[in-house]
Amino acid sequence: MTDEPVPNNLPPSVSVVVVDDHAIFRSGLRSDLDSRIRVVGEAATVEEAVAVVRARRPDVVLLDVHLPGGRGGGGAEVIAGCGDLGATTRFLALSVSDSAEDVVAVIRAGARGYVTKTISGAGISDAVFRIASGDAVFSPRLAGFVLDAFGTAAVASTGTELDRLSARELEVMRLIARGYSYKEVAKELFISVKTVETHVSAVLRKLQLSSRHELTRWAAERRLL
Template identity: 70%
Template sequence: MAELAGATEAPALRRVVIIDDHGIFRAGLKSEMSGRVQVVGEGHDVDSAIAAVRAALPEVVLLDVHLPGGTGGGGAEVVRACRDLPQVRFLAISVSDQAEDVVSVIRAGARGYVTKTISTTELAAAVESVATGDAVFSPRLAGFVLDAFGTAGVADVRDEELDRLSAREVEVMRLIARGYTYREIASELFLSIKTVETHVSKVLRKLQLSSRHELTRWAERRRIV
């Protein structure tokens, strides 16, 4: 049968990898986004996420922020591990709307951050925007990025010193900078005091600082206290 005059092919769907530690969420998201994107891979933890991204080389990765595995860096660790793949862009999607989660993953190199309350239509639009190089944030979260990075573009917000720290080390560092004692940090993060001491030692070593006072000033200069 001859093709109809003037007929055009539908645009190709954006190739997407879905990363989340809950299988039921991945399945639900895949179903909801059917016909809007082409899901070419999935991952459930840091290691499987990195492997899936490298195997599929998608245009956009829908990335949960809190992931098990790896060295404890969560979604931000996945982004950092894939920095040598400039064609892959990351869009964080999480239940968390905490400033530290937003700042951590954007500083690592993600192009956007939305919460899981987003509608399917809005998420499809966000994927398209990120795929074309734009930055996308849920309205409330955009303020966190501006507070943390001023008017700098998302591509310029990485901090190589902060990138040395795992997500847990960043949490401990922030509480130290706020004046918490080791015992208070242990209670807040459900850790042992010994573990807190180990994290603090690693933070000081990685940042080449010698005291809590220096660490506090370091955090204040970056407005991440």
Template identity: 85%
Template structure:
């Protein structure tokens, strides 16, 4: 093993896709095992304890829970092993189900090899990663109101600061946030500075981890 490489288990029921994915992953990652069913996936994760599991959401076996069932079968390992869903599906139900189960992110199979490699590295480092369109499903599902009731840190933020915080934590640039919210990039920068100060965070990476821990992404 090359020092610094990230161990990965690839879970997908299509052998051709697994082969192509392994070939596309860069040298920072090492595939230590593959699996094609719920039962084999749980066994592989438990045997190898990888840093990240690339997990399809629809899998044969188990009791029909697919990727979410794999995560449930490894729930005691979530502190050290992180799950990144990788699927052809961009359905809101699939996204929400696997994130609710404990996945740290969800990207679609249209992603490039370089992008998925970067996503794995980010997830291994504690970040949450979503394809931009899918992040909205998670936000809609978990909402702010329910979280704010139990997390008084959110009460420190204004409604606009909360909007900016979500987008920045999801990986949007200042210009993209400005375009999304119809405000200037300078105003976005001002809001980000205020958010970091109020939450006592140092940078956007800490903000992403903060938001992910509260399932606000």
């Protein structure tokens, strides 16, 4: 999957943050990446990663699954700590682990792909470009874990449905699905209640839902909460 040539319609430059607790790996990865990929930050722990990603707002985060710090949640905890960034920043797990448990956990947290560290420099660069363009990328063997856990149709349809939403609509959708009131969403995102209402109407229309209760159920079924 990651050995295919990079399509011509991908962005000419992609910003990334590299998260791994081994400095020598981060250094090697930086040197192997395509020249069109700009490393704008690095981190070695859960806390550092959340801070750097929130500060830099990269296009893609190359994220190790097992990290020190935080509450022991590793890469999945980093994604959760940056959940309000919406689709502006996408996460690609890059790990030595190829266990089904690790793959499913980080994808459920919100990662758009998962590749192992045996991948080549050209392969990881290709994966970064694809993730930045909105694709999902998995090492061939790992894709089976995701399909087994979520179901082929569910994975495909959820990705397609979420792609219909803007970054702001994704933020509003997640907060509303978690039970926030319109006023609370407005306060959280520093927008007006009227703007929240407009976004919610757009989300319901694009997802073909009729109420916030249906939205909550829809998000829960897809483990987006």
